[in-house]
Amino acid sequence: MELCRATFSWANSVVPFFHTPQPAPIFVGKRCRIVCVNNNNTSINQTQNGDANQMVISITGATGFIGRRLVQRLLAEKHSVHVLTRSRSKAQLVFPVNDFPGIIIAEEPEWKNCIQGSNAVVNLAGMPISTRWSSEIKREIKQSRINVTSKVVDIINQSGDDVRPTVLVSATAIGYYGTSETQVFDEQSPSGNDYLSEVCREWEERALNVNEDVRLVLIRIGVVLGKEGGALAKMIPLFMMFAGGPLGTGNQWFSWIHLDDLVNLICEALSKPSYKGIINGTSPNPVRFTEMCEHLGEVLGRPSWLPVPDFALKAVLGEGAFIVLEGQRVLPVKAKELGFSFRYPYIKDALKATVSSKKPS
Numbered sequence: 001m002e003l004c005r006a007t008f009s010w011a012n013s014v015v016p017f018f019h020t021p022q023p024a025p026i027f028v029g030k031r032c033r034i035v036c037v038n039n040n041n042t043s044i045n046q047t048q049n050g051d052a053n054q055m056v057i058s059i060t061g062a063t064g065f066i067g068r069r070l071v072q073r074l075l076a077e078k079h080s081v082h083v084l085t086r087s088r089s090k091a092q093l094v095f096p097v098n099d100f101p102g103i104i105i106a107e108e109p110e111w112k113n114c115i116q117g118s119n120a121v122v123n124l125a126g127m128p129i130s131t132r133w134s135s136e137i138k139r140e141i142k143q144s145r146i147n148v149t150s151k152v153v154d155i156i157n158q159s160g161d162d163v164r165p166t167v168l169v170s171a172t173a174i175g176y177y178g179t180s181e182t183q184v185f186d187e188q189s190p191s192g193n194d195y196l197s198e199v200c201r202e203w204e205e206r207a208l209n210v211n212e213d214v215r216l217v218l219i220r221i222g223v224v225l226g227k228e229g230g231a232l233a234k235m236i237p238l239f240m241m242f243a244g245g246p247l248g249t250g251n252q253w254f255s256w257i258h259l260d261d262l263v264n265l266i267c268e269a270l271s272k273p274s275y276k277g278i279i280n281g282t283s284p285n286p287v288r289f290t291e292m293c294e295h296l297g298e299v300l301g302r303p304s305w306l307p308v309p310d311f312a313l314k315a316v317l318g319e320g321a322f323i324v325l326e327g328q329r330v331l332p333v334k335a336k337e338l339g340f341s342f343r344y345p346y347i348k349d350a351l352k353a354t355v356s357s358k359k360p361s
Contacts, residue, residue: 055270058082058114060148061124061171063094065229066221070122070263071095075102077267082106082114084125084152108151115155116163120270123152123170123207128229129196129323142199149206157211167215169269170207174222174255174282176200179326181251186333187220187278196323215276217269219262222282222330223323225344225354226259231324232354236300250290252327255282258344258353268340280332287347289327295348299355 057074061067062083074081083105085091091105106114115121125148127141149170156164177185178192191197200220210216224230257265262281269275296302332340344350 054078054080055119056080056082056117057120057122057270058084058111058118058165059122059124060084060152061126063091064124064128065226066171066224066259066262067124068094068228069226069259070124070266071100071103073263073267075100080104082118084108084111084114111151112155112159115152115165116159118165120167120169121152121156121165122266122270123149123168125149126171126203129173129175138195142202145199145203146206149203153206153210156214157209161213164211165214167217167270168207168210169217169219169266170204172200172204172207172218172220174220174280174328174330175323176204176220177328177330179252179323179328181253181327183329185280185328185330187280188333215273217275218278219265219269219281220278220330221262222255222257222280222286224259224262225256225350227354230259235324236296250288250293252289252325253286253329254289254292254324254327254347255286255330256292256347256350257282258350260353261342261344264343265335265340268338272338274338277334279334279338280330281335282330282332283342283347283350284332284336284345285347286329286331289324292347292351296351296355298348299351 057079059067059071059081062071062081063085071081071083081103083091083095083103085105086108088105088107095103095105097103104114126145127137129141131137133141152168152170156168159165173196174185175194175196176191177189178194178197183189191201204218207216207218223232225232227233261283265279265281269279344353
């Protein structure tokens, strides 16, 4: 059970206000200070205009592959986190209260209060695309991104100046550019004309509707290398089964980013005003798929000579296999201009760190 106490200050008077249990604090104006006591008696002190280095951040998609690592990072840096979810029970399994005592978990009816009590919002929600596609799944892939982004933007836009978050970091994907074996894409490149390009355009359009006073960062994310999720986790078993050869022709480009670098990029976007607009979330050194497989073979101690047939990948990913089989070469021009430092700029080091990493506790 959670009891929230709010203290409102007017002139020299202090008026305490007690109310029934709520999953998230409600901020009323800039001078409102919230103290929430959760079910293990840990106090969480949050102020709208407190220490600029300690933020209150609402996150959609927090229970996903990227979101879990981001939450861990933000908590380690002593920020306060609101997990915006459609399923409290699922979120509580991912973030059990004994291990994550400072997190506030909110279902959709409570999102407004959480967002209005935040300095920033990170929007990562969306059904994973590294799964078998069907017409129904494709519809869900698109709607899961568009609907949540629209809801978040609507809440922000309907909020008063005194409770509106100052920054929105919203995910999108390099699928925006379409696929090519010859073109090089950066943030200025036009959109492609396939299904994922359409998804990304509509996804970004919703985010671009946010209030002009809110700093918007759209991160077009590449293939994220991590052991606990993403396309790589599904490709490794195929790689092992077929003696580690390339998927498809091997000539397709693989634009990737290590999970830790992506989380670092999101954190930089949250804290630095110079980060705004479109930023490609990819390594500065994309590689041909053959090269990626060679390095993965070295890391796994497997040979890398027998190609994985297209049908094997399609059996796992269905129509979604074209992301890997066709690929695109995407460069993070904006991130480099901003001075972002990649911990893993080269694929071999990133794969080694990924394969050897232990599952976060």
